[in-house]
Amino acid sequence: MPKRTYLTEKPDVAKHVAEFLGIEKRLSGAYLLKNGDYVTNNIGHLLDLGSPEDYMADAQKSARGFDQLPILPPKFRHFADKDKADQLRTVVKLLKEADIIVNAGDIDREGQLIADEVIAYAGINPDGSAKPVERVLITANNEASLRTAFAPQNRRKNGEPQFVNRRYAGEARSEADWLIGMNGSRGVRAAIGVRLEEALSVGRVQTPTLGLVVIRELEIRNFKAVTYYVPEIELPDGRVLEWAGRLEGADQAGIDSEGRIIDRRVAEAIVARIKAGLAGVVTHYTAIEREQEPPLPFNLAKLQSEMSARHAMSAKETSKATQSLYQTRKMVTYVGTDCQYLPQSMHEEAPDVLKGISGQYMKLASGTNPGFKYSCWNDSKVSAHHAIIPTGELAGGLTTDEQRVFDAVARRYMAQFYPKHKYVENKLEAEYGQDVFASGWRKTLVDGWKVVDQQADEDVKDAESLENKPAMRMRNK
Known part of the structure; x- marks a missing residue:
């Protein structure tokens, strides 16, 4: 009977897989199964693409600053991570000894790459042309998920186009990170021209992300609070209508480009007209029953x-x-x-x-x-x-x-195991002369999942309220 070696990405996944398949003995960096198969694991990446010096000619190594750039390897190689050398030796040995290799790594592009690069490092084509390489798709470590993943009808070939393409995508991402990171970091340090106490790094992801953070920080620092006024009308039943804007074509004096009243005299004039008896006309009212699933679990x-x-x-x-x-x-x-x-x-x-x-x-x-x-x-x-x-x-x-x-x-x-939350969503609009007032509210029909996770929507509302600028409210009862 052919012997298999199962390769996972992490030690804890290897443990779950080995327990599911039946452990005979715990070894250093691997598990021997009762049927004679083995389960072993990577520890994330056991290999890396090396440093610039691994690819540079002597003349390039002796150069300084911009004269050293660009560093463009004609072909990337994989180098053993010295801190994980023992595990790499164990994995390579078991892969070489196996009749069939089973890639049980994570199912995204990075997981495909991590497994395939080690299989290739062991001298075996991960496409399965020389030695059979199977692919199992583990989405969770619970027994039901493992039973599904290892069912005979769900075993795939690691050389199928979708898996090969995931590996290529992982390689492209990895090599792009290296090229941008190594060249960009050295280029920036050369441009600064002074020796820094701490290394300054550039990255494909970290640098644009840092740019977004800086832009947002500058927006916050340069923010100028605007005081604006919101007339309100309290109806006999306690419902409050807020000023929402002016009719198209009406006088916009005292109202800024964002539709806010910034002139107190304009707000006071609106309140005064309503107090003097200006009647309102309801122009829009809806009451729609809605239902809401519980929010998704957390990442x-x-x-x-x-x-x-x-x-x-x-x-x-x-x-x-x-x-x-x-x-x-x-x-x-x-x-x-x-x-x-x-x-x-x-x-x-x-x-x-x-x-x-x-x-x-x-x-x-x-x-x-x-x-x-x-x-x-x-x-x-x-x-x-x-x-x-x-x-x-x-x-x-x-x-x-x-x-x-x-x-x-x-x-x-x-x-996730409670009924849907059901409610009526009400919207009311009324016109007082040229001014539009509006109100929206919900009436709960069925609490449902909110009995368990009431804060889910409340936090969203709190977050939205933080976007408001300082406002002065003026009420007419």
């Missing part, structure tokens, strides 16, 4: 944003707490994800997860219905990693930050 960026809005936690504090919940407490799934969706196969394990966290959320968990299946369960939206959700495990001794993060993750997950 790391969304979780950081949520923790900042709710608890003023920094991105670093959120990352640290979430990583601890994943790595030490085992209470949440993998955290380094930019995906907010979940594999269909994980839905069948929802009852177990909900039962696990019911020890902390007895009332809320008991109100869930695992029969609900919203849009977050979507295989086509899951890339290398799925959204952050609870594992069903609970641990004691959590820090305050860990408690806050887990509470947000758990509530967002439980929300």
Whole structure:
């Protein structure tokens, strides 16, 4: 019977795969399975593209500043990461000894590249032309997802065009990063012409991102607050209509280009006319029933944003707490994800997860219905990693930050198993002479998932309110 070596991207995935397939023995950097197969793993990239000196001619090395540029390797090579040399030797040995290689790496372009470059480094064509190379698509480490991934009908060939193209895309990204980073960093330092205390780096992603941050910072520093006036009318039932603008063709004196009243006398004149008996005419009213699915589970960026809005936690504090919940407490799934969706196969394990966290959320968990299946369960939206959700495990001794993060993750997950939130969206507009007043409000019909995750919409509203400029409101009852 041919022997297989399964290659994953990370040690924890290798552990889950080995446990699923049946461990016989734990080895250094690998697992021996009961059927004689092996599971081993990369640790991210075991190889890199090297430094500029690895490609430069002697004359180029001895040059200085701009005379050294550009550095354009005719062909990139892969060099072993010295800090991961032992693991690389283990992986290469097992790949060479295998009759069949199974690429069980992450399913995005980077995951494809990480596995394929090591297979090629071992002297084996990752397309499978010399030795069979299979591809399994692991979207999650739970048993149901692994059962789906390793089902015979779901095994693919690593040389299929979609996987080869992902590798090419990963290579292009990697080489572009190297060319821009190495040449750009040296070019900028040469342009400055002075020795810096810390190295200054340029990057394909980091430099334009830094540019966006700088532009936004300059906008904030140069911001000039504008005082404007908003007349209001309180109706007999307590509903408040706010001034929304003037009819087209009406006098726009005292109103700026953004449609705000900046002349107090104009606002006072509007209020005075209404107090004097100017009647209003309702020109528009709608009441539309709407329903709303629960918000998608968190990825790391969304979780950081949520923790900042709710608890003023920094991105670093959120990352640290979430990583601890994943790595030490085992209470949440993998955290380094930019995906907010979940594999269909994980839905069948929802009852177990909900039962696990019911020890902390007895009332809320008991109100869930695992029969609900919203849009977050979507295989086509899951890339290398799925959204952050609870594992069903609970641990004691959590820090305050860990408690806050887990509470947000758990509530967002439980929300997926509550009914839709239903409400009536009301909009009212009325004209008082040449001025338009408006009001919008919601009336809840069914709380649904908001029973669990009430803050989800409130934080959005709070964030929107931060965009308002200082305003002075003038009310007429």
